[in-house]
Amino acid sequence: GDSVTQMEGPVTLSEEAFLTINCTYTATGYPSLFWYVQYPGEGLQLLLKATKADDKGSNKGFEATYRKETTSFHLEKGSVQVSDSAVYFCALRGGGSQGNLIFGKGTKLSVKP
């Protein structure tokens, strides 16, 4: 079945460092891909998405490109801030009529000043 694998954390970076969180997927058809973020004590928030191959999603300085050839959707940010400390989840929505998301296990990011 469909699945998402993302790099295990925790990831600890200094402020202004470059961030990459790897995400790869297995899916039949043409899934949509998402990154959600969960800040401490808060609910899941959509960070960015891409719905077809070679699309780039971006928001708040974060970017991810839908790479069909490598089945990847890696999250990147050029300069992280302390406020980016959170848990990041990669997810896919299958290409069929079913609507549910399939999530990775999450990667906890801690940014130190």
Place this chain on the structure above:
Amino acid sequence: DTGVSQNPRHKITKRGQNVTFRCDPISEHNRLYWYRQTLGQGPEFLTYFQNEAQLEKSRLLSDRFSAERPKGSFSTLEIQRTEQGDSAMYLCASSLMRRSGGDTDTQYFGPGTRLTVL
């Protein structure tokens, strides 16, 4: 637009008791989803509705779990005879699926109900 709301935010119960959670989706959204999240894991799909119809249920949804969305607006998730393994965060999400298609895949999540079964 006040977002997705869930009540209660926290529930502590004793094993064997029944519990019910409520989700109020974003008002114009016709799809509503339930997920379960345990510590250190990503959310896992339980079930979803389009309007009042329950279209899919995960194998995770044992017969002790039941969900309803009677008027196509709010939804309830009931767990009967709770077990300690039911302790988790229960998340609700909603989305708008338009008949014309287009960019309708985005699910918006509520804050969750944290269930602790003693």
